[in-house]
Amino acid sequence: MLKRTHFKASPLPYLLVAPQIFITVAFFIWPASQAVYQSMLLEDPFGLKSEFVWFENYQLLFSDEIYFSTFLRTIVFSSLVAFLSLTVALLLAATADHVVRGTRTYRTLLIWPYAVAPVVAGTIWMFIFDPTLGIVSYMLHGIGYEWNHRLNGNQAMALIVLAATWKQISYNFLFFLAGMQAIPKSLIEAAAIDGAGPVRRFWTIIFPLISPTTFFLMVMNIVYAFFDTFGIVHAVTKGGPAKATEILVYKVYNDGFIGLDLGGSAAQSVILMLIVITLTVIQFRYIERRVEY
Amino acid sequence: MARVLIENITKSYGETEVLHGINTDIQEGEFIVIVGPSGCGKSTLLRMIAGLEEISSGTISIDDRVVNNLEPKDRDIAMVFQNYALYPHMTVFKNMAYGLQLRKFSRKDIKKRVDQAAKLLQLEELLDRKPRQLSGGQRQRVAMGRCIVREPKVFLFDEPLSNLDAKLRVQMRLELRKLHRRLKVTSIYVTHDQVEAMTLGDRLVVINAGYAEQIGTPLDLYEKPATLFVAGFLGSPAMNFIKAQISADGKQARLSDSVQIPLHTGSADCGGKEVTLGIRPEHFSLTEQGHSTLPLTVDHAEFHGADTIIYGRLPGNDELLTARLPHIHHISQDKVLHLTAAPEHIHLFDPASGKRI
Ligand SMILES: Nc1ncnc2c1ncn2[C@@H]1O[C@H](COP(=O)(O)OP(=O)(O)OP(=O)(O)O)[C@@H](O)[C@H]1O
Ligand SMILES: [Mg+2]
Numbered sequence: 001m002l003k004r005t006h007f008k009a010s011p012l013p014y015l016l017v018a019p020q021i022f023i024t025v026a027f028f029i030w031p032a033s034q035a036v037y038q039s040m041l042l043e044d045p046f047g048l049k050s051e052f053v054w055f056e057n058y059q060l061l062f063s064d065e066i067y068f069s070t071f072l073r074t075i076v077f078s079s080l081v082a083f084l085s086l087t088v089a090l091l092l093a094a095t096a097d098h099v100v101r102g103t104r105t106y107r108t109l110l111i112w113p114y115a116v117a118p119v120v121a122g123t124i125w126m127f128i129f130d131p132t133l134g135i136v137s138y139m140l141h142g143i144g145y146e147w148n149h150r151l152n153g154n155q156a157m158a159l160i161v162l163a164a165t166w167k168q169i170s171y172n173f174l175f176f177l178a179g180m181q182a183i184p185k186s187l188i189e190a191a192a193i194d195g196a197g198p199v200r201r202f203w204t205i206i207f208p209l210i211s212p213t214t215f216f217l218m219v220m221n222i223v224y225a226f227f228d229t230f231g232i233v234h235a236v237t238k239g240g241p242a243k244a245t246e247i248l249v250y251k252v253y254n255d256g257f258i259g260l261d262l263g264g265s266a267a268q269s270v271i272l273m274l275i276v277i278t279l280t281v282i283q284f285r286y287i288e289r290r291v292e293y
Numbered sequence: 294m295a296r297v298l299i300e301n302i303t304k305s306y307g308e309t310e311v312l313h314g315i316n317t318d319i320q321e322g323e324f325i326v327i328v329g330p331s332g333c334g335k336s337t338l339l340r341m342i343a344g345l346e347e348i349s350s351g352t353i354s355i356d357d358r359v360v361n362n363l364e365p366k367d368r369d370i371a372m373v374f375q376n377y378a379l380y381p382h383m384t385v386f387k388n389m390a391y392g393l394q395l396r397k398f399s400r401k402d403i404k405k406r407v408d409q410a411a412k413l414l415q416l417e418e419l420l421d422r423k424p425r426q427l428s429g430g431q432r433q434r435v436a437m438g439r440c441i442v443r444e445p446k447v448f449l450f451d452e453p454l455s456n457l458d459a460k461l462r463v464q465m466r467l468e469l470r471k472l473h474r475r476l477k478v479t480s481i482y483v484t485h486d487q488v489e490a491m492t493l494g495d496r497l498v499v500i501n502a503g504y505a506e507q508i509g510t511p512l513d514l515y516e517k518p519a520t521l522f523v524a525g526f527l528g529s530p531a532m533n534f535i536k537a538q539i540s541a542d543g544k545q546a547r548l549s550d551s552v553q554i555p556l557h558t559g560s561a562d563c564g565g566k567e568v569t570l571g572i573r574p575e576h577f578s579l580t581e582q583g584h585s586t587l588p589l590t591v592d593h594a595e596f597h598g599a600d601t602i603i604y605g606r607l608p609g610n611d612e613l614l615t616a617r618l619p620h621i622h623h624i625s626q627d628k629v630l631h632l633t634a635a636p637e638h639i640h641l642f643d644p645a646s647g648k649r650i
Binding site for chain 2: 184186187189190191192193194195196197200204205208209
């Protein structure tokens with residue numbers, strides 16, 4: 001009541017939030033609800049008519065062994081990407097924190113990959129590892145290791161993990177570095193006086209203090225590996241050989257646009273959506289409590 | 294307990310030299326205060342002793358061992374930082390135990406030492422808390438505790454009280470003093486607060502713009518400041534400086550045509566010279582009008598209770614002088630007060646070099 005008497009109702013606030021609402025509705029709520037609706041339809045092979053089948057598409061998915069193995073593959077893929085990119089970025093950030101001269105150059109070099117589009121990143125790595133043209137496969141051949149990711153599923157997986165990791169390192173690096181530089185220098189000095197060498201200081205002081213950043217990045221990296229790696233997979237392996245690198249997002253595309261199983265593909269994308277929502281909720285829950293000091 | 298010897302220490306950041314040859318000999322168990330205005334290089338000097346800052350030239354030795362190239366952890370020192378630098382993710386107990394764990398003490402010894410320090414600093418109830426759950430004064434004590442448990446040769450303090458409110462600062466000052474009397478560990482304490490310096494230090498090192506102006510006991514520095522800077526820096530309100538000319542026989546100082554004051558007989562050899570007189574506000578006293586008094590025209594006064602600070606001008610001089618007089622309650626503007634100062638309380642300085650004559 002108080003508010004009503006003191007502030008006259010004005011359309012301005014509604015106007016100000018309208019663009020945001022519009023964007024959310026047009027680009028998220030509407031397509032998402034379309035996906036949910038679509039996931040309950042069964043289309044005939046010629047796309048002439050469709051039938052509402054409730055959860056049949058989901059039932060089919062969950063009893064499908066191929067879907068299950070794709071799921072496992074995705075988990076392996078994203079854990080590898082998250083783990084590798086976090087570890088490498090942490091290592092680079094820890095050294096960058098020490099570098100005194102040429103810091104700017106060093107950092108700029110490390111940040112560059114982030115500006116590269118996933119497809120371009122994939123293409124770069126594809127060229128480097130191309131079985132007939134690539135420099136690395138040539139060198140591997142030189143030491144007696146045959147590289148052909150077009151035939152060898154494990155090698156193909158290694159390649160997309162490499163490309164996806166490379167691209168994510170800059171992002172992680174930036175956050176880690178910012179986190180480390182937010183730690184007061186006197187803490188590190190106090191630890192040095194207390195008798196800790198650089199490695200000890202890292203594990204007992206710096207690492208615990210940036211754990212909120214690490215957790216945030218872990219979730220972000222898993223989300224990235226689950227969803228943003230479509231471009232890389234598409235450019236490098238197209239999910240092959242023999243589905244060895246087909247991860248969930250790629251399967252959505254493959255089943256829907258190549259296999260034309262629109263209902264099944266929509267059901268998969270709804271499941272993906274639920275995973276993102278869960279991860280985001282966990283993320284926010286934790287961030288609210290993360291003020292540890 | 295240890296002796297710390299600082300010889301010809303300089304520090305340069307690139308081209309700029311910020312410390313120009315500091316020499317100090319700190320005795321076993323002594324409490325030395327390094328004092329000076331902001332930016333004069335106090336922290337830099339302390340950090341060089343700690344090993345956190347490289348030494349550009351000169352040597353620092355602890356117990357006759359040159360420590361220039363030793364890592365901080367090998368110097369056997371402990372330091373309290375201005376922001377305390379407690380490890381935010383560790384409990385009070387762990388904060389204090391950290392240094393002992395790294396030095397491979399047994400669990401039992403660690404517990405014993407931490408408990409002892411906690412008792413000494415009244416931290417027993419707080420051992421399980423994290424630093425963020427402590428008040429400023431408690432954090433300060435934990436930072437102290439972290440130093441005490443290690444039983445180092447030297448304590449270093451970098452303005453440890455400056456984040457506390459005025460009352461707590463006075464209380465902690467007292468506790469620090471008591472603690473030092475008890476533990477007798479050689480301590481080096483940096484502050485820009487002259488009251489803190491005077492009350493805590495066995496001896497003070499006054500630093501100005503990278504030079505050590507004077508080293509001595511608080512009393513020495515108060516009674517015989519070696520330079521204009523030291524004279525003006527220590528004591529509150531600050532010492533008055535007045536331009537004057539010494540009479541030929543050295544017995545009088547002429548402030549203006551009409552104002553003269555008698556000097557101590559010891560100042561004979563500067564007859565006829567231009568000097569700067571230094572008189573502390575508390576060394577003025579009221580007297581009857583006479584031919585060797587200072588007629589001060591009151592500008593304004595501050596009533597402080599026990600005494601009153603009076604600001605006024607001498608004839609022919611535009612600078613405000615300060616006098617601190619007891620038992621004065623009401624005083625009107627433009628009234629003329631006649632002041633004297635005992636000759637032994639009048640300091641003479643060479644205006645060119647700033648050195649005491
Ligand atoms: N890393 C640095 N690079 C260049 N100059 C520096 C650096 N650190 C300190 N200085 C300079 O050295 C001088 C002394 O600094 P220092 O921190 O010792 O001052 P301080 O006496 O402790 O002052 P405060 O009371 O404000 O803490 C200052 O003029 C400062 O600008
Ligand atoms: Mg300082």
